[in-house]
Amino acid sequence: MITDIITIIKDYWLLLLIGQYPNGPLGGLANTLILSALSIALAFPISILFALARLSKWRALRWPVTALVYITRGVPLLMLVLWSYFLVPLLTGADVPSFVTMLTTLVIYQGAFLSEVVRGGIVALGHGQMEAAKALGHSYLGAMRFIILPQALYNMIPSIISTFVSTIKDTTIGYVINVPDLTFAASQVNNQLLTQPFQVFLILAIVYYAICWSLTQVADVIERRITRRRAGPSRAAVATLAPPKILSEQP
Amino acid sequence: MSGFDLSAILKDPASVAMLLHGIEMTFVIFAGSWLLAMTLAITLLSIRFSQFRLGEYSVAAYVSYHRNVPTLVQLMLWYFGIFTLMPNGLTSWLSAHNAETIFAIIGLGLCQAAYFSEDLRSGLRSVSPGQMEAAKALGHGYLSAMRFVILPQGVRNALPPLINHSVSLFKNSSLAIIIGAPELTHAVKEIENLSFRTFEIYLIGTVLYLFFSLLIMGAGAYLSLRADPVRRARA
Numbered sequence: 337m338i339t340d341i342i343t344i345i346k347d348y349w350l351l352l353l354i355g356q357y358p359n360g361p362l363g364g365l366a367n368t369l370i371l372s373a374l375s376i377a378l379a380f381p382i383s384i385l386f387a388l389a390r391l392s393k394w395r396a397l398r399w400p401v402t403a404l405v406y407i408t409r410g411v412p413l414l415m416l417v418l419w420s421y422f423l424v425p426l427l428t429g430a431d432v433p434s435f436v437t438m439l440t441t442l443v444i445y446q447g448a449f450l451s452e453v454v455r456g457g458i459v460a461l462g463h464g465q466m467e468a469a470k471a472l473g474h475s476y477l478g479a480m481r482f483i484i485l486p487q488a489l490y491n492m493i494p495s496i497i498s499t500f501v502s503t504i505k506d507t508t509i510g511y512v513i514n515v516p517d518l519t520f521a522a523s524q525v526n527n528q529l530l531t532q533p534f535q536v537f538l539i540l541a542i543v544y545y546a547i548c549w550s551l552t553q554v555a556d557v558i559e560r561r562i563t564r565r566r567a568g569p570s571r572a573a574v575a576t577l578a579p580p581k582i583l584s585e586q587p
Numbered sequence: 588m589s590g591f592d593l594s595a596i597l598k599d600p601a602s603v604a605m606l607l608h609g610i611e612m613t614f615v616i617f618a619g620s621w622l623l624a625m626t627l628a629i630t631l632l633s634i635r636f637s638q639f640r641l642g643e644y645s646v647a648a649y650v651s652y653h654r655n656v657p658t659l660v661q662l663m664l665w666y667f668g669i670f671t672l673m674p675n676g677l678t679s680w681l682s683a684h685n686a687e688t689i690f691a692i693i694g695l696g697l698c699q700a701a702y703f704s705e706d707l708r709s710g711l712r713s714v715s716p717g718q719m720e721a722a723k724a725l726g727h728g729y730l731s732a733m734r735f736v737i738l739p740q741g742v743r744n745a746l747p748p749l750i751n752h753s754v755s756l757f758k759n760s761s762l763a764i765i766i767g768a769p770e771l772t773h774a775v776k777e778i779e780n781l782s783f784r785t786f787e788i789y790l791i792g793t794v795l796y797l798f799f800s801l802l803i804m805g806a807g808a809y810l811s812l813r814a815d816p817v818r819r820a821r822a
Contacts, residue, residue, distance in 0.1 A: 406797075406801070407793075407797060409754070409800070409804075410754070410758075410796060410797040410800030410801055410804075411758070411793050411796045411797050411800070412758040412759070412760075412761035412762075412772070412796060413758070414761045414762060414764065414772060415761060415772060415775075415789070415792060415793055415796060418772075418775075418776075418789060419789055419793070422785050422786070422789065501655075504657075505656075505657035505658070506657075508657040508659040508660060509659060509762070511659065511765065512764070512765065519657075519659065519660065519663075523663075526667070533667040533668050533671055534664070534667075534668035534669060534671060534672055535668075536668075537660065537663050537664040537667055537668045538664065538668065540660055540663070540664075541652075541656045541660050541661070541664055544655070544656050544657055544660055545651075545652060545655045545656050548654075548655035548656070549651065549655045552654075552655065
């Protein structure tokens with residue numbers, strides 16, 4: 337069994353790492369990581385806009401975003417992926433690669449999800465910060481930009497990392513529309529070997545585990561550091577402060 | 588392809604039958620894996636609280652594996668991998684009895700057990716140790732203190748994440764399409780292939796999923812209200 341696994345890794349490591357890159361599209365693990373990093377990088381600014389819209393006093397801003405958040409919470413990601421696969425080429429009128437389709441879906445999905453985290457972070461700061469900032473002459477946007485968001489976003493770093501982890505796990509769903517990622521590469525290997533499906537998918541599971549586990553550890557360390565910093569110099573206050581809540585959605 | 592027309596699907600008895608069967612199978616998978624997950628979660632939790640070092644480590648490893656590997660990969664490992672390693676008699680029995688659905692239930696259930704057991708654990712840990720001491724001081728035994736003092740508070744604290752994760756489980760049942768289980772997403776894809784009315788059938792599928800998810804969230808909110816004596820008295 338173990339020798340089988342080592343042989344598979346020896347024969348196919350390049351395919352699992354970068355797909356058929358020089359001769360075909362970039363794939364494998366590299367593509368999985370690029371896809372998730374891009375999704376989070378694009379979803380992050382969108383989530384701040386969504387959160388500000390949800391906290392806005394205008395219904396025209398609040399309601400559509402609230403509806404979007406409920407839709408992403410209530411509809412499976414797979415269904416949303418199928419929607420984009422159908423709608424994105426229809427709306428843009430071009431033959432869009434499946435990578436872009438998956439990226440669009442993940443940006444909207446994680447944007448809506450992260451917006452709840454941002455909103456939670458802003459609400460958790462309390463009214464006092466905003467009132468104090470206004471008393472000092474800041475406008476609403478100025479207070480958000482210089483006082484509220486820097487604090488809220490700093491406290492949210494662990495949640496952002498755990499959202500990154502769930503994004504990595506969510507990219508596997510691109511398998512249904514043939515996004516050339518790690519899962520796709522593994523099933524290619526499986527189709528070539530035919531006789532060792534267990535070994536191939538075990539390797540796949542181990543690789544995902546290694547990546548997601550290490551990122552989760554990083555999030556834990558940062559979270560502990562933030563809790564300490566927020567507690568200030570007095571150690572006794574640590575017990576009374578609620579630890580920042582890590583919201584984690586599983587794919 | 589003609590214009591938008593929902594009735595083309597909703598008036599076609601074959602499509603409606605497929606949709607209903609899809610909903611039924613989605614609920615079979617959801618209910619089956621929920622029960623499996625909850626049973627397993629309670630078992631894992633008792634092992635973890637038993638102060639038995641090796642047991643604790645193995646539960647931690649179990650939870651870590653199921654939380655850090657994508658659910659889809661876990662399902663693939665079960666259906667494409669472990670299924671083929673099983674003895675022949677078992678394989679043929681499973682194939683005759685809807686193996687896809689059974690593996691969807693096993694895969695999703697085992698994965699969800701990790702989340703449920705963590706939810707329950709953090710719920711129970713949030714009950715302060717003073718509660719146990721106070722209950723003992725009042726003459727409760729360990730079991731009776733658990734039954735009347737610790738568990739009611741701990742489970743109440745655990746309810747919100749348990750409800751969220753139940754909704755995720757319901758949504759994740761759609762992943763069973765990868766291994767070919769005949770659930771709702773599968774039915775949607777099949778009707779799409781037959782009728783070419785992609786927009787309409789996706790809309791129907793989305794509305795159905797949204798409806799049931801909101802139903803589960805609503806039921807959960809009601810349950811949390813019932814479980815909280817303070818809010819119940821006020822309501």
